[in-house]
Amino acid sequence: MRKALLALPLLLVLAVLAAGCGGDDGGSAAGDTTTQEAASCEKDSLDLVTPGRLTIGTDNPAFPPWFEGTKQFDPWDPTTPPTKKGYEQETAYAIARELGFTDDEVTWVVVPFNQSFRPGAKNFDFDINQISYKPARAQAVDFSDSYYDVEQAVVTVEGTSIANAMSIADLKDAKLGAQIGTTSLEAITERIQPTAEPSVYDTNNDAVSALKAKQVDGIVVDFPTALFMAAVQLDNGKVVGRLAAEEGGEYFGVVLEKDSALTECVNQALAAVKDAGTLDELEQKWLTGSAPVLE
Amino acid sequence: MAHRQRAGPRVDADAGRASRILGGGGAVRSTLIAAVSTVVFFGVLAYLVVSSPGWPEVKEQFFDGEVFRESLRDITPRLWLNIKIFLIAEVFILVFGLALAILRGLPGPVFFPVRFMSVAYTDLFRGIPTILVIYIFGFGVPALGLSGVPTSPFFWGVASLVLVYSAYVSEVYRAGIESVHPSQEAAARSLGLSRAKALRFVVVPQAVRRVIPPLLNDFIGLQKDTALVALIGPVEAFRQSQIEVAANFDYTPYFVTALLFVVLTIPMARFTDWLSARQRRRMA
Amino acid sequence: MSAVELHGVRKSFGDHEVLRGIDLVVEEHDVVCVIGASGSGKSTLLRCVNLLEPIDAGRIEVGGRDVTAPGVDPNQVRRGIGIVFQAFNLFPHMTVLRNVTLAPREVLGRSRADAEAEAVDLLRRFGLADKRDDYPDRLSGGQQQRVAIVRALAMRPQLMLLDEVTSALDPELVGEVLNVIRELAAGGMTMLIATHEMSFAREIANKVCFLDAGVILEQGPPEAIFSAPREPRTQQFLQRIVEAGRL
Numbered sequence: 001m002r003k004a005l006l007a008l009p010l011l012l013v014l015a016v017l018a019a020g021c022g023g024d025d026g027g028s029a030a031g032d033t034t035t036q037e038a039a040s041c042e043k044d045s046l047d048l049v050t051p052g053r054l055t056i057g058t059d060n061p062a063f064p065p066w067f068e069g070t071k072q073f074d075p076w077d078p079t080t081p082p083t084k085k086g087y088e089q090e091t092a093y094a095i096a097r098e099l100g101f102t103d104d105e106v107t108w109v110v111v112p113f114n115q116s117f118r119p120g121a122k123n124f125d126f127d128i129n130q131i132s133y134k135p136a137r138a139q140a141v142d143f144s145d146s147y148y149d150v151e152q153a154v155v156t157v158e159g160t161s162i163a164n165a166m167s168i169a170d171l172k173d174a175k176l177g178a179q180i181g182t183t184s185l186e187a188i189t190e191r192i193q194p195t196a197e198p199s200v201y202d203t204n205n206d207a208v209s210a211l212k213a214k215q216v217d218g219i220v221v222d223f224p225t226a227l228f229m230a231a232v233q234l235d236n237g238k239v240v241g242r243l244a245a246e247e248g249g250e251y252f253g254v255v256l257e258k259d260s261a262l263t264e265c266v267n268q269a270l271a272a273v274k275d276a277g278t279l280d281e282l283e284q285k286w287l288t289g290s291a292p293v294l295e
Numbered sequence: 296m297a298h299r300q301r302a303g304p305r306v307d308a309d310a311g312r313a314s315r316i317l318g319g320g321g322a323v324r325s326t327l328i329a330a331v332s333t334v335v336f337f338g339v340l341a342y343l344v345v346s347s348p349g350w351p352e353v354k355e356q357f358f359d360g361e362v363f364r365e366s367l368r369d370i371t372p373r374l375w376l377n378i379k380i381f382l383i384a385e386v387f388i389l390v391f392g393l394a395l396a397i398l399r400g401l402p403g404p405v406f407f408p409v410r411f412m413s414v415a416y417t418d419l420f421r422g423i424p425t426i427l428v429i430y431i432f433g434f435g436v437p438a439l440g441l442s443g444v445p446t447s448p449f450f451w452g453v454a455s456l457v458l459v460y461s462a463y464v465s466e467v468y469r470a471g472i473e474s475v476h477p478s479q480e481a482a483a484r485s486l487g488l489s490r491a492k493a494l495r496f497v498v499v500p501q502a503v504r505r506v507i508p509p510l511l512n513d514f515i516g517l518q519k520d521t522a523l524v525a526l527i528g529p530v531e532a533f534r535q536s537q538i539e540v541a542a543n544f545d546y547t548p549y550f551v552t553a554l555l556f557v558v559l560t561i562p563m564a565r566f567t568d569w570l571s572a573r574q575r576r577r578m579a
Numbered sequence: 580m581s582a583v584e585l586h587g588v589r590k591s592f593g594d595h596e597v598l599r600g601i602d603l604v605v606e607e608h609d610v611v612c613v614i615g616a617s618g619s620g621k622s623t624l625l626r627c628v629n630l631l632e633p634i635d636a637g638r639i640e641v642g643g644r645d646v647t648a649p650g651v652d653p654n655q656v657r658r659g660i661g662i663v664f665q666a667f668n669l670f671p672h673m674t675v676l677r678n679v680t681l682a683p684r685e686v687l688g689r690s691r692a693d694a695e696a697e698a699v700d701l702l703r704r705f706g707l708a709d710k711r712d713d714y715p716d717r718l719s720g721g722q723q724q725r726v727a728i729v730r731a732l733a734m735r736p737q738l739m740l741l742d743e744v745t746s747a748l749d750p751e752l753v754g755e756v757l758n759v760i761r762e763l764a765a766g767g768m769t770m771l772i773a774t775h776e777m778s779f780a781r782e783i784a785n786k787v788c789f790l791d792a793g794v795i796l797e798q799g800p801p802e803a804i805f806s807a808p809r810e811p812r813t814q815q816f817l818q819r820i821v822e823a824g825r826l
Binding site for chain 3: 478479481482483484485486487488489492496497500501504576
């Protein structure tokens with residue numbers, strides 16, 4: 001009885017606190033409107049993290065075909081000297097050169113995938129790491145235009161129940177895995193919609209471990225990564241197929257701090273790189289491979 | 296260990312304790328004063344927090360009402376997986392930990408290898424970080440492809456937690472067993488009970504009762520470590536909140552999960568208190 | 580056949596030699612009281628008889644059998660010997676009834692019904708029937724010690740060892756325990772009793788041993804020891820007791 005009496009005022013206080021917390025959908029004032037002047041993209045007038053240097057972010061390890069280490073098929077560690085190999089690494093240097101930087105003026109920093117598109121100040125000028133444009137993400141950070149149009153793909157090993165799948169329906173009974181926070185995971189939950197819950201992993205590497213341990217039947221990742229996994233990381237790996245690119249399509253863009261003055265400049269540089277045919281060359285070099293489309 | 300006679304009826308420990316917490320004096324009056332004091336104290340605290348300069352931003356990032364409700368709806372069912380994990384694991388931990396403690400105490404030179412293995416086991420599994428054990432057993436062992444060995448991440452997640460926590464719990468049991476006065480075992484042996492039966496009926500029951508608080512404390516820790524199973528695939532409450540945060544960039548789902556875990560823990564903590572108080576009365 | 584015989588028994592704890600050659604014979608139905616100063620080895624002597632302590636030299640025979648020989652199962656020997664300690668040592672997590680029935684059920688294999696019936700009988704005999712479902716912490720010291728005696732008796736031992744069983748009790752509780760011992764003696768139980776209660780020893784013992792510095796310095800019938808001790812040290816010891824008003 002006595003103890004119950006004591007609980008009442010405590011509940012009262014908790015209720016007051018809760019009222020102060022909940023029921024508010026307004027949030028902060030709707031987006032700050034920063035009028036961007038068409039700022040000059042002269043190298044010397046760029047607003048950079050470290051003046052005079054271009055700081056580029058990516059994850060560690062950075063995997064082929066996007067980044068390659070000194071030995072063929074090896075991943076690259078951004079804390080070690082740049083190898084300038086890999087689709088994204090070479091694209092990054094191409095953009096840097098367009099902006100007027102020499103290769104030596106480029107610095108790499110490690111940024112875990114999930115943190116790259118969080119709101120807040122950044123320690124990089126741009127981040128390139130197979131980050132798909134999404135409206136929700138674009139509210140937190142700036143995206144450049146596309147440097148690669150993405151397709152999701154399903155990768156497995158010979159002998160699993162989906163090794164010979166021909167359509168999305170064939171995947172319904174499979175146990176699939178993907179990295180957390182990725183469009184690949186969304187592809188599972190929104191497009192494939194298998195009956196079994198997808199398994200979620202911190203990294204694609206963990207997903208590969210799970211596939212090797214026969215804990216999942218297949219992994220969903222972007223198509224080029226799927227090719228790499230099947231060819232290099234897995235024994236008897238196989239890309240089952242691609243998910244058809246949707247209307248409006250999914251694409252990779254580099255990520256910059258929200259409302260960065262650099263975004264426009266990067267887009268200009270990217271456009272120049274595209275026009276020069278560089279991206280096509282890089283695609284030929286790094287991203288060839290084929291797999292059927294799963295409908 | 297001489298016992299003096301207890302004169303008269305036993306003192307009512309509960310009333311005394313309640314009165315001590317409330318500060319003595321008449322019971323109802325004490326409660327009233329305590330109530331008013333509580334309201335004032337927490338009221339002032341709440342006001343200070345809510346009126347502080349950064350509050351609107353913090354509220355939006357961590358305590359957004361809309362996101363809170365949605366997340367609560369999505370995360371709560373996932374908590375069931377955490378609960379299943381710790382309920383199953385705890386049973387095995389209590390048994391395996393006791394076995395390790397008893398093996399460690401087997402006397403005589405012939406049992407040296409057994410004692411050695413027990414010590415080596417506790418050193419090993421208290422030394423390796425739990426997260427590492429989960430990776431090694433969760434991914435590594437199934438990858439060996441040995442026939443008859445299960446591959447399920449749920450199985451290996453539970454197994455890893457059992458392996459690690461048994462090491463800690465066995466040390467708790469050992470402390471309990473060593474805290475039972477040797478005269479208890481002497482009395483049991485004097486009645487003709489074998490060492491095994493003396494342990495079983497006299498020493499271990501007393502030992503276990505004595506270490507209930509630290510055992511339950513470890514159990515409460517286990518409830519949180521169930522989140523580590525997410526690393527090898529299963530989507531439990533923590534992972535679900537991670538997924539939600541990745542979608543919204545609002546940290547409120549983390550707050551929801553934290554709240555759920557705390558709510559899970561509180562009954563356990565109060566139960567521990569009640570149980571130890573009862574044991575203290577019984578064994579004083 | 581004697582109940583207990585000790586021949587040349589020696590026992591050391593580390594460097595400290597506590598028993599330095601004990602020779603003692605206890606016949607059946609004897610009540611032997613061992614007296615002596617604290618630290619003289621009375622407890623150790625009793626603990627050696629029921630094999631709680633291994634001896635370093637000498638021989639102990641119980642019921643004509645050498646129990647200190649290698650290969651003897653101590654558990655089996657202990658079934659026939661009941662020991663009661665100064666600190667009662669009841670099992671605090673069990674009721675009085677369970678304390679008493681534990682060994683009969685687990686060691687002698689008696690059924691629960693039989694063991695409990697006998698236990699209740701013993702408890703009633705010693706005035707403890709209404710305490711059967713209480714936990715030891717609810718009992719007075721005298722009651723706990725009587726339960727300890729009942730617990731030992733439930734095993735139907737041939738021999739009872741009592742180690743200073745009243746030393747930890749408040750004076751007004753000593754009497755009830757002494758009554759129990761009197762009853763046992765009257766019933767013919769062979770007993771080896773270490774005690775400070777000199778008048779009691781004088782009353783019920785048929786042999787008194789004075790233990791001094793690890794040897795039995797003097798032994799004999801109570802009148803001989805208490806009224807006409809031969810050894811000077813015995814005389815000194817008893818003198819101190821008389822001066823303390825305890826004889």
